[in-house]
Amino acid sequence: MKNWQLITEPKISGALLTNPGIGFIAAPRLMNDHAEVRDNRGSLVRKYKFSPDQKTWNHPDSGLSYAGASWNALEPEESVYDWTVLDEKLEKAKMLGCNAVVRCSPYSLTEDIPAWLRERYPEDPEFPFWRIDPNTTDFAFYWERFVRAFAARYDGHPFISSVDMALCGAWGEGAGSEFVEEKKLDGIIRAYIEGFTVTPLQCLLHDPVSVGAILKYRKNVGFRVDCLGDMGGFHGKEWSHMQDYYPMNIENFNMHDAWEKGTVVFEACWHMNDWYLSGWDIDYIIEESLKWHISSYNGKQTTVPIEWRDAVAKWVKKMGYRFELRRAYAAAENGSLRAKLLWCNTGVAPCYKPYPLLLKLKNAAGEHTFMLSDDIRAWLPDEDHLSVCEFPTDLPQGEYELSVAIDTGVREIGTLNLAIEGRNAEGFYPLGILTLN
Amino acid sequence: MGKYSLENYERYKTVRCRPSEIKEAIQGCGINEFQTVCVHLGEEPVLASSTLLKVIVRYDELADIERTESGLRRLAARYYRDPRVVGVALASAGGTASKRRLWEAAAEAFSPKRYYVSVFDAEQLDCALKRGFMKGLYVWVDEDVLHTCEAFAQNNAQQLYKQMPVLVSVPSGRQKLAQYAAQWHAAGVEGISVISGWRIALRRLTYPKALTSGGYAPMRFWWTNRGPSFCHEETEVRLRIEKDGRYTDIPINDSPARIRLADRVHNEIVRLPDVEPGVYRLEYGLFTKDGIPLVLANEGRNAAGFYFADNMTIDLTPRPEYRNVWDDFFADGYYPLEDPKQPV
Structure with missing residues (x-):
């Protein structure tokens, strides 16, 4: 793309x-x-x-x-x-x-x-x-x-x-x-x-x-x-x-x-x-x-x-892991929508649990959450990593707010705190608006 | 607790030498600063003291690939032994088959100089890694440093620093990009002043307080490389003792092909030379295979590239037990069993 x-x-x-x-x-x-x-x-x-x-x-x-x-x-x-x-x-x-x-x-x-x-x-x-x-x-x-x-x-x-x-x-x-x-x-x-x-x-x-x-x-x-x-x-x-x-x-x-x-x-x-x-x-x-x-x-x-x-x-x-999301892209082509995220772990250790990386598309009509296939345990210190997500083609057209989170799957712990600003009340980090035509 | 004390643990009274470490940036540890010099075939490059020679092959030169190859070889013949050249890279446009032929030709012609490939050049990275002629990673940063970060991610280049030097070229004066040079474990940096390369120091050396001329000496070494880069030189540790101006080498079998980051230990029961009894100065150094002494992050480097460790006392008392002393004695195994409520 x-x-x-x-x-x-x-x-x-x-x-x-x-x-x-x-x-x-x-x-x-x-x-x-x-x-x-x-x-x-x-x-x-x-x-x-x-x-x-x-x-x-x-x-x-x-x-x-x-x-x-x-x-x-x-x-x-x-x-x-x-x-x-x-x-x-x-x-x-x-x-x-x-x-x-x-x-x-x-x-x-x-x-x-x-x-x-x-x-x-x-x-x-x-x-x-x-x-x-x-x-x-x-x-x-x-x-x-x-x-x-x-x-x-x-x-x-x-x-x-x-x-x-x-x-x-x-x-x-x-x-x-x-x-x-x-x-x-x-x-x-x-x-x-x-x-x-x-x-x-x-x-x-x-x-x-x-x-x-x-x-x-x-x-x-x-x-x-x-x-x-x-x-x-x-x-x-x-x-x-x-x-x-x-x-x-x-x-x-x-x-x-x-x-x-x-x-x-x-x-x-x-x-x-x-x-x-x-x-x-x-x-x-x-x-x-x-x-x-x-x-x-x-x-x-x-x-x-x-x-x-x-x-x-x-x-x-520096202790443990510290995930910076440095850049987020999106692309729309032939009815398909993709997102690409650039990460870096600026801590000194990886995360040893396979917490899933999630992207969410949300608008007034509802929200859709997608789990990416990335294994964050592979995000070693000082390494740049790209995550790419291709969203399903049957998503309703419209504008969506894209947000990201890494989820522990444990309600009392919630999502990880990323080394970026903008965490919302749901524990996600809004990235911007995508339009699906 | 006397039975389990440090004194009772040791099989021999030990010299613990802790050479002073220099933590600041020091010159001469690897490539450090370098300059990219671009050259077209047939031109004479103006070399800096530490140059990455970037050969630019024009599109029209690919029409006559044999002639272009010859041009490359002529250029290489002039510089493949030039100490000012730290490595070479080839930039070319054109069809894949031509490019691949030229890449390999350049790598071969300039050997033993390292052949560097750009982190942005996915095709060349793939080819050069598979065929084994890539010996360095070249990272060029423009105004968009994240574009470079993406290239690392896209081309799975994040761990190449473990195999080969990484040279990072940054727009002049952009000191804020220093963090990226460290992140990428730069062996050399162009454009800004930043710590790069390796910083290797001997942190501790232990051996028995009394040793036998011609006998065995159990020696344990702790080295640290604070980086940010590996040392990719083939090196060898050398030891020597000195007394009354006379030097005698102590053979030691420690020749790392590569020195990674953080700690390294080397434990060896060496054979001491036959020397007269006395107190000797023990010196150590790290050398390339060609005998060039490397600069360590220890104080006290002498003109020959050695560093003073400590005194070594040698006598004629036989100590045959040292030969196999580690068979049933783990010299680094002591730990305290008393538990003082506060540090003594």
Whole structure:
């Protein structure tokens, strides 16, 4: 079709956007009216918002929440599951208009394994971050069974953004995985891989053997690491997560390109305020995380120092995906109507869910919504993409308002916020008027 | 926690060298600035210090394709070794068969210079990629930058930067277009001042504090390329030690054909040369296959193109265990098990 007519070049928005699956993990504790706001150490801090329309104080708004639950609560009796605590947290995410990163932990330093299992294995093992020895007990068998039940219920859940693959160790963060016999981990890994075929997964980057085993089964697994921001809080200049553990092991574990297909999630070491008080370089921390294609950051719902507000705002604008619609065309020829849209993802990661791209034609007589065949998961950072839609030839003649949206399919979350101005009350972005003769 | 401490984790006391990184734009990292110089057959181009030579074949020249090919080869013979020429592109009108013949002829004649194809030229992109003679992407931006973005999308050129350099030509002074040069991972930019090319730095190098002359040295390297472009040169890492003005190479097997963006690690148990015991200066560098040192984004480059890493202590104590130390020891595997409430 040669007679493409430019309809519009949308005004690009520089606003902070909230979207499912990306950004800071939401901080409900800092939302709504607060007479005063305190940092993680209890000190009173000056209240501010990232923008006047945001709900959260001293912390960016978010479209992503975190839902964690412990095994002892979820399987209180052997093979008897009580999903209440997890369902409640997903319901809270829904009420916030968020989806959630989910993790079920086998135990923590304060939460024990289920009582029925503790009865069989009363002693804690020597390794500090284990509550049960995975090599000498049946932990792997029972945890694998639990994971399969978890997956059977929650794979594809509309309010789950992605799931952490908790294999072993306190909080399921993998401590000691390098000491676990490979065949013991294998069953747990397969439970996640085989159980979660729709919901994205991310693994803990803990040791080359367990990560290698995961990649053997599936290549589109992202990763999670737990101590973003540590610039020497454990060992000074000698060793830190940011300058020793992460850069080496993202590469050592062959996860350099994992971000193209799987989520990259970071959790803070301590709190961002601790980084500030330690005099650490926030620009460096942010730059490295963007280099690693971060989708989301768990700051444990604590305040961002006001001195770092601008740096963090820039960070949030790059985190995850950010879709700019740069240009829209239409063409009418021989009774057929087409639209062509030029997109660019200016974030650092793709969207890992196949949310449909929709075009709507609307006039006084009614509206027609069309789903395009584009898979937005292929819209990698810095790439220009064209979507083309050919509308049916039996559309009634007349003038139509053309608008676009990317829909999550979840009413409480709605359509994605695009990096352009003009979002209407329906969550679509009007592009212009088309005339079908 | 003593058993799981950092000190107890290590099999050997480790030197952790963290070379200083330069984050600003530095000259000499790849093509950077260039100038497009158009030339017709039979003309003498006036070359800039870094030139993309754009050969323009007129329509009437296609009538005698053999003669035009000869003209191309004569032109190529004068410039295929000229260091001022970073690459060549061919613009021509005419029928498909003629054009294809000329494209390949130009690519072959100017080899080893890179043959660039315009992001707008769908036909040539398709042909040149399939036949393997495309070695660079040329992106010309006029007043409508989104037109160029569309070309990238239309011609599926978004990921070509991973395979070959991208040269971006922008109208002079249009500094606002710098974001697009970065988006397209430009190896070189014409018309505006912007960071382009690659910025490679050694970020960390570890090895045992005590090493044996003629023995084995487990060494781990962390490199970063902050881009915006890949380094598409075939390169090799070189190490050497120096003492009392005498240099000795340490053979290392790290020769990346291409250096992508972000991080790269190289872990190797190298064999040290037989040298006298003492404390040596360890130096590193990145070189082309022809031995030309590349500029790294590290401080302290010396005249030979090497950079100082740290001191290396070599003695005569046998350490045969180093040869296979990584068989059951993952040197980057330490993580803390204590959980301090606040950073120490």
